[in-house]
Amino acid sequence: MRIRDLSILVGIIGIVLMMVLPIPHQLLDILLIVNISAALMILLISMNTTDALNFSIFPTLLLITTLFRLALNISTTRLILRDGEAGRVVSTFGKFVAGGELAIGFVVFLILVVVQFIVITKGAERVSEVAARFTLDAMPGKQMSIDADLNAGMINEQQAKDRREKIEKEADFYGAMDGASKFVKGDAVASIIILLINLIGGFIIGMAVHGFDFSKALNTYSILTIGDGLVSQIPALLISTATGIIVTRAASEGNMAHDLSKQLLRYPNLLYIVAGTIAMLGIMTPIGFFATIPYAIILAIAAYRLQLNMKRKRVEEDLLVEEKEIEEVRSPESVISLLQVDPIEFEFGYGLIPLADTQQGGDLLDRIIMIRRQCALEMGLIVPVIRIRDNIQLKPNEYVIKMKGNLVARGELLLNHYLAMSPGFDDDSVTGIETKEPAFGLPALWIDEATKERAEMAGYTVVDPPSVVATHLTEVIKKYAHELLGRQETKALADSVKESHAALVEELIPGTLSIGELQKVLAKLLKEKISIRDLVTIFETLADYGKFTKDPEVLTEYVRQALSRQITQQYASPSEPLKVITVSPAIEKRIAEAVQQSDQGSYLALDPASSQSIYQRLSEQVSRVAQMGQQPIILTSPTIRMYMRQLLERTMQDIPVLSYSELEPNIEVQSVGVVNA
Incomplete structure (x- = not known):
């Protein structure tokens, strides 16, 4: 066992023995000074801690110091009642605070006890309880946030593990602080009881055992009681304050001194108002000119200096930003940002x-x-x-x-x-x-x-x-719109459908179609101004027919037929027949015979003369219908619709090309033109 570990064990055992064995006056004085020093050290550490977990031993330390303080109380009480004295430290504190007046000493001590018990201890206990409760309530949300960052690739597995461990440690810490603060409250109550025992018991023992008269007994034991109370209550007050500081530090950027100076002095102009108010108090009230004006002048000078410092810091920060921008421009990585293109x-x-x-x-x-x-x-x-x-x-x-x-x-x-x-x-x-x-x-x-x-x-x-x-x-x-829909956007649309139709999306992607193949089908629909809002119907159709073909042209035709009600409502009016331009059987036959198959799918391979002839007749019919003030719509058989669309792709891309399978059976269709051979 290391010497350090052994010393801790010996110290804990020694605290327990202090409650049983009598301690000499000289050793008790040293232990009382150690108690005050430890309490002051704990307070200073809590003020300079930026994160509560940096002082994670604090709940355990709180219990040990409380136990140590109670052991000292027992030892001093034993000496007071047995010998009528408890060493120089206790006697000095009692005489110095009382200043020869027992009433003043008791009043000061009672004020200290009230502040310790009602204000600081009770407040620290409540803050610890609330902090523990809110920390535990926030754990699920923090865990979900970590999982989301991990899934998005913002952090790696190790970083996620470190964050989870920190959350667990925070919950354990504030839970321990909630329990340890109860010991602080109990210590304050015990101090009051020990005070009464020392005072009443010492007064009785002094007169009955030691033969003191009433005045001497009251004076001796009152001073010792006050001294003993102060020696124990001052360290208790410091540790209670440290408890409150630890559990109330939230959203800190630095230690306590850094946060105070940064946040309290953030608005120098307000110091001018404070300085003016203090000066007016000296002028308009009996407080006096000389008591307030010097302080007001100090505040005004401080505000002026703070303003100068803030201006200097802003200039320095601007220079640093400019230098950083210049360095970024000079660095090879700065060119990467220029490669980004806005959609x-x-x-x-x-x-x-x-x-x-x-x-x-x-x-x-x-x-x-x-x-x-x-x-x-x-x-x-x-x-x-x-x-x-x-x-x-x-x-x-x-x-x-x-x-x-x-x-x-x-x-x-x-x-x-x-x-x-x-x-x-x-x-x-x-x-x-x-x-x-x-x-x-x-x-x-x-x-x-x-x-x-x-x-x-x-x-x-x-x-x-x-x-x-x-x-x-x-x-x-x-x-x-079809150019704005890429694979990433398609993935986002698929994820939105997956939230309500998980089985459908899992069957379709990636087992039946890839994201790229799905994107091609959706883009072809958008290119012909067909809404893709009904993604469930689109995905259902693709899941059915994607097992037999991967050709996006063919899959698009199947989807269009599944969206027949939507397409019908888009182009037809319920009160009027749908006026269309039909294609003669001869031209449909010529187009069907010109279809060629390849590894990438089918395509239209018309000779230039035939293409020009068909296009010329289509253009004539479209112009005639447009002059009538109507929307030209071309209606063909389902087998050649996509090839007719290919024929008109470059010159008449705004002209809708529909097939009979894309119209509802109950819709009335009226032909206003026929494209003949």
Whole structure:
């Protein structure tokens, strides 16, 4: 056994023996000084501890010091009652505090006991109890947070293990503190009882055994009682204070001195108010000028010095930040940040800054939030964060929309104007600056406030500039939605479905289809403006047919047929027949015969002359139907729908191509054109 371990055991045994064996006066004086020194040391350590677990031995130490203090109380009580004295330390404390007046000594001692028992001990006990309860209640949430960080890859297994151990140690520590604080309370009660025993018992023994008269007995035993109480209560008070400090330290950045200086002196301007108040007390009350003004001046000087120090620190921090930024630019790793490409960017000239500046009444940010919500409801797509920035290289009233760093749309706005779109016939009384509506390319006019009411009465559609931008941005997102859906976004959608349909997702991914194959199917649906919000139906269909084919084109056709009710409601009106352009059997046969098979799937291999001929006739029918003011919709048989879509991919990608299997049986279909060979 090591000497250190042996000394601890001997010390504990010695404390127990102190309660039984008499101790000489000289040794008792040394032990009392050791008690005071240990209590002071514990208080100082608790003040300089940044984390309670750094002083995890404190609950055990609290019990040992309490036991030691009670053993000293018993030893001093024995000497007081037997010999009428208890050494120099006890006698000195009693005489010094009493100052020759027993009443003053008793009052001081009683105040000390009241503060110890009612204020500090009771408060420390309550704080320990609450801290233990809240620590235990917070354990499940902290464990879940650690598991989430581990699953997200933010921490490794060892870091997760260390965090769990720390949480367990915190719970054990505060639970032990809750129990140990009860010993502190019991020690305070025992001190009061021992005080009464010393006083009453000593007074009786002094007169009955030692033959003291009343005055001498009262004076001798009162001083010894006060001294003994102070010698035991002062260390108890220090340790109780240390207990409160340990359990009340929360969200600390440093030790107690650091936190006090940083947080109390964080607002130097308030010291000026305090200094002014103290000065007014000296001027307007009998306290006196000379008693308050020097202190007020000291406070004002301290506030001024603190302000100078804070300004100097801010300058130093700014310099450090600049140096760090320069170092980051010089370092090879700084180039990595330049490789990041934002999914969607909205850039505008300086003339359009009021659109995004909330202080100038701009609501563009709120509108973008609504656009993301609208896209989620209509398309089932979670639109990534849209980066908004001004660009001095653009014209003052110009804006551009970029997808993955590439320009996909642009437009111009006139603030303090309105965009008026013609109802189909022009009114000569409505005048303005000719332009084109950026989202759909319709002819329009920029009109001022005075012309707005006249244009609305004439049937024009009048919108403000923020609405123009919102509509344009929404249409661009819908047009390029398939490019915004990558594997990571698909994984997030699958995880959201898994929360309510775990069996479905587990069967589909990765056993039937991979994330990449699933992403291709969803992207093809979005490309043709088919909402993917009904992911459960989509996943059910893919789980059924993904066992037989991996071709995303074929799987997409199966999903479209499963979404027939949704597609029907998207294009058909319940009160009117669905007007479509049909394809003649001859053209369908020619397309079916031109289908070629490969390892990657099937594709359309029409010769250029046939492709041009079919495209020409389709274009004629589409133009004729558009001139009638109707939405051109092409209806084909299910076997050639996807190949007809491939034929029109580049030139007529906005024209819907449907098959008979994608329409509900009860829908009425009316042919308004036929594409003949």
